[in-house]
Amino acid sequence: MEAARERRRAGIRRGLPFGIAVFAISLSFGVLARPLMGSLAPIVMSIFVFSGSAQFGALAVLTAGGSTGAAIAAAVLLNARYLAMGLALAPSLLGRPLSRAAFALTTVDASWAAASRGDGTFDPWYMVGVSIPQYTGWVLGTIVGVFVGPRLGDPNALGLDALFPAFFVALLFEEARGRRRLAAAGGGAGIALVLTPLVPAGLPILAAAAAAVAASRMRS
Amino acid sequence: MTGVWVTVAVLALATAVLRLAGPLTVGGRPLPARALIIVELLASALLAALVMVETFGKGRSLTLDARALGVAFAAVALWRRAPMTVVVVGAAVVTAVARLLT
Numbered sequence: 001m002e003a004a005r006e007r008r009r010a011g012i013r014r015g016l017p018f019g020i021a022v023f024a025i026s027l028s029f030g031v032l033a034r035p036l037m038g039s040l041a042p043i044v045m046s047i048f049v050f051s052g053s054a055q056f057g058a059l060a061v062l063t064a065g066g067s068t069g070a071a072i073a074a075a076v077l078l079n080a081r082y083l084a085m086g087l088a089l090a091p092s093l094l095g096r097p098l099s100r101a102a103f104a105l106t107t108v109d110a111s112w113a114a115a116s117r118g119d120g121t122f123d124p125w126y127m128v129g130v131s132i133p134q135y136t137g138w139v140l141g142t143i144v145g146v147f148v149g150p151r152l153g154d155p156n157a158l159g160l161d162a163l164f165p166a167f168f169v170a171l172l173f174e175e176a177r178g179r180r181r182l183a184a185a186g187g188g189a190g191i192a193l194v195l196t197p198l199v200p201a202g203l204p205i206l207a208a209a210a211a212a213v214a215a216s217r218m219r220s
Numbered sequence: 221m222t223g224v225w226v227t228v229a230v231l232a233l234a235t236a237v238l239r240l241a242g243p244l245t246v247g248g249r250p251l252p253a254r255a256l257i258i259v260e261l262l263a264s265a266l267l268a269a270l271v272m273v274e275t276f277g278k279g280r281s282l283t284l285d286a287r288a289l290g291v292a293f294a295a296v297a298l299w300r301r302a303p304m305t306v307v308v309v310g311a312a313v314v315t316a317v318a319r320l321l322t
Binding site for chain 2: 017018020021024025028036037038041044045048049050051053054055056057058060062064065067068071072074075076077078079080081082083084085086087088089090093097100101103104105107156157158159160161162163164165166167168169170171172173175176180181182184185186187188189191192193196197200201204205207208209210211212213215216
């Protein structure tokens with residue numbers, strides 16, 4: 001147990017800079033979500049979803065006038081990577097299903113990557129540690145954003161609408177490594193640009209999933 | 221407003237299922253290799269699509285405005301290994317200044 005606490009502490013230290021960045025990002029999520037979602041829903045979302053790409057993705061589709069179904073579908077596809085991350089993580093989680101589930105629920109991109117030992121195994125307590133400052137930053141940032149948002153005036157005058165794509169570029173920069181992933185990204189970008197003038201909001205983003213299917217046929 | 225709460229509830233549930241599926245079913249059947257590759261590639265494809273729609277989209281049309289400068293700043297900052305906070309806050313500042321000047 002002592003070793004577990006030590007690993008968790010080491011993880012928390014590693015996660016602190018992520019926590020600060022995440023605070024700034026979720027603050028902007030709170031500011032941008034408030035006019036559309038009210039003040040409670042964005043906070044509840046951050047507490048229970050705890051995923052930047054899904055939350056910004058869903059908000060982006062809703063803000064563009066897309067349907068609830070399109071927003072949900074886009075966010076679920078964005079989070080489908082958790083399925084692959086969970087399958088990789090599974091052999092490193094020991095114990096009863098309830099404890100395995102508790103570890104699994106703390107999975108976020110930065111923690112999962114930080115906890116990887118590089119040999120296919122993961123350090124579960126370290127992952128929990130890295131997630132703690134990020135979860136704290138994510139929820140607190142959303143609360144602050146929701147409440148300071150209305151005092152900031154026009155979000156567009158502050159350039160907050162550029163935060164969405166900038167955040168996605170940052171995630172993409174981490175994600176799109178290697179030939180197949182770059183091809184999926186290029187294809188997804190092309191599909192979205194071509195379809196935006198043609199079909200209702202939200203659908204161009206869903207259609208980009210076809211690029212992932214096409215790129216999966218490439219050799220890695 | 222109902223749509224908003226449905227979105228929140230379904231996403232909370234779906235994200236938990238996606239996080240739990242692997243760790244709770246191991247020992248059962250793993251995904252076929254090809255499906256696993258597609259799952260891994262989905263994030264890249266959708267993130268790139270979101271970047272395009274959020275940078276150039278304006279309703280059902282494409283446009284070039286101050287957001288593109290902000291996103292260009294973000295890309296350069298990432299390439300120069302700037303921290304995430306600098307990347308996103310800088311993108312907003314560049315966009316705001318560009319709007320102020322035009």
